[in-house]
Amino acid sequence: MNKVVSSADEAVADISSGSTVMLGGFGLCGIPENLIAALVRRRITGLHTISNNMGVDGFGMGLMLEAGMIASHVGSYVGENRRLETLVLKGELDLTLIPQGTLAERIRAGGAGIPAFYVPTGLGTVVAEGKETRKIGDRTYVLEQALHADVALIKAWKGDRLGNLVYRKTARNFNPAMATAADLTIAEVEELVEPGELDPDHIITPGIYVNRILVGATYRKPIESEFIKAGLTQSGGAA
Amino acid sequence: MTGKERIARRIAREFKDGFYVNLGIGLPTMIAGYIPEGIDVMFQSENGMLGVGGPPTGVQTDPDLINAGKQPVTELPGCSFFASEESFAMIRGGHMDMSVLGAMQVDEHGNLANWTIPGKMVKGMGGAMDLVAGARRVIVAMEHQTKDGASRILKECTLPLTGQSVVHDIVTELCWIHVTPAGLVLTEVAEGLDAAEVQARTEARLIVSPELRVMTVSAA
Numbered sequence: 001m002n003k004v005v006s007s008a009d010e011a012v013a014d015i016s017s018g019s020t021v022m023l024g025g026f027g028l029c030g031i032p033e034n035l036i037a038a039l040v041r042r043r044i045t046g047l048h049t050i051s052n053n054m055g056v057d058g059f060g061m062g063l064m065l066e067a068g069m070i071a072s073h074v075g076s077y078v079g080e081n082r083r084l085e086t087l088v089l090k091g092e093l094d095l096t097l098i099p100q101g102t103l104a105e106r107i108r109a110g111g112a113g114i115p116a117f118y119v120p121t122g123l124g125t126v127v128a129e130g131k132e133t134r135k136i137g138d139r140t141y142v143l144e145q146a147l148h149a150d151v152a153l154i155k156a157w158k159g160d161r162l163g164n165l166v167y168r169k170t171a172r173n174f175n176p177a178m179a180t181a182a183d184l185t186i187a188e189v190e191e192l193v194e195p196g197e198l199d200p201d202h203i204i205t206p207g208i209y210v211n212r213i214l215v216g217a218t219y220r221k222p223i224e225s226e227f228i229k230a231g232l233t234q235s236g237g238a239a
Numbered sequence: 240m241t242g243k244e245r246i247a248r249r250i251a252r253e254f255k256d257g258f259y260v261n262l263g264i265g266l267p268t269m270i271a272g273y274i275p276e277g278i279d280v281m282f283q284s285e286n287g288m289l290g291v292g293g294p295p296t297g298v299q300t301d302p303d304l305i306n307a308g309k310q311p312v313t314e315l316p317g318c319s320f321f322a323s324e325e326s327f328a329m330i331r332g333g334h335m336d337m338s339v340l341g342a343m344q345v346d347e348h349g350n351l352a353n354w355t356i357p358g359k360m361v362k363g364m365g366g367a368m369d370l371v372a373g374a375r376r377v378i379v380a381m382e383h384q385t386k387d388g389a390s391r392i393l394k395e396c397t398l399p400l401t402g403q404s405v406v407h408d409i410v411t412e413l414c415w416i417h418v419t420p421a422g423l424v425l426t427e428v429a430e431g432l433d434a435a436e437v438q439a440r441t442e443a444r445l446i447v448s449p450e451l452r453v454m455t456v457s458a459a
Binding site for chain 1: 284285286287288300301302303304306307308309312313314320321322323324326327328330331350354358361362363364365366367368369372399400401402403404407423443
């Protein structure tokens with residue numbers, strides 16, 4: 001068994017326009033930056049993306065947005081992307097905002113064979129509009145549906161050719177759940193190790209969930225708060 | 240002492256030893272700087288960390304180690320990392336002793352609005368709806384009025400809600416308000432103020448507690 005592909009371009013070569021794509025990461029932390037770059041090179045369009053955020057202007061998923069690849073997006077917070085805000089207010093991009101924990105659990109459920117589940121989150125808000133509610137015990141809950149994707153693009157720290165993955169610090173975030181919730185899961189890692197080198201007790205994503213694995217060519221890993229501050233300073237000077 | 244600092248110092252006095260707490264972005268994050276001596280509190284960050292330490296002091300920051308505000312942080316001894324679904328399981332599952340959040344509006348029913356202004360602001364609720372639905376105690380930390388002098392504590396919220404009847408307490412630079420089924424009870428006022436002065440700056444009706452006290456802040 002060998003799931004290793006030689007490049008990000010090869011890894012995403014068969015993803016078609018109109019696909020539903022999950023992308024791991026929280027802000028710019030733990031995002032599959034090499035796979036995003038390869039997708040942008042392919043110039044496919046009409047993608048339905050599911051990701052907690054939408055990158056920032058100039059990096060991460062912000063690059064996909066700038067290339068006009070995204071038709072709709074499901075996420076929980078997109079406050080650092082001004083281009084997205086403009087597109088949404090003009091009605092050119094279909095944005096669905098949902099609570100972050102509900103997003104995470106909908107993805108988890110999608111990978112775990114659970115079609116829907118009840119949560120207290122969002123009761124009495126726009127999030128619950130049009131959804132079934134049910135009183136269980138003395139509290140009322142909202143029925144939330146599982147999320148599933150055609151493709152999940154995720155980022156881990158280390159992996160082996162069987163697709164076993166470990167993550168580093170807060171770069172784990174949505175990646176493990178997304179790995180389980182797509183027909184095709186592609187993982188990029190910083191380091192590829194031999195099977196057996198990862199302590200089996202420490203593996204977070206067992207290889208069964210991963211179809212392809214590649215070593216990212218380069219990692220820029222900007223810190224979002226600093227990236228935005230630097231960007232504002234530059235654009236302030238240019239304007 | 241600024242108004243925001245007064246709020247942060249007052250809320251810091253509410254922490255008990257052994258608490259697990261999630262602090263929202265902005266003003267609530269300041270509270271971590273004023274924990275009284277001898278009180279050991281474990282801070283959670285919803286992107287997947289317990290035991291969050293302060294900002295790194297050296298030049299070397301780690302891009303894989305950030306808080307929910309996407310700022311670099313440090314690890315405290317005994318910290319742990321976990322995935323988003325686990326992070327929100329501990330939030331939704333009632334394991335957090337306290338959640339402190341900012342607000343745009345709060346009302347007499349304990350409703351909270353802090354995530355959107357229709358037609359103007361597209362940002363998202365992030366983890367706020369999960370936190371107010373799941374934490375054992377929800378404290379709103381905010382400046383009493385807007386920059387234009389309008390009340391943020393209303394009879395009814397006018398903005399889309401983050402949560403319905405979820406707020407337990409409201410802390411501003413002027414006062415402490417406890418949310419009860421009967422309405423908003425004023426329990427503490429800042430030194431030099433009285434209940435009538437606080438009511439004059441508040442749209443919601445305040446019930447003055449018979450045990451009204453002066454709001455004392457942490458000196459730490």
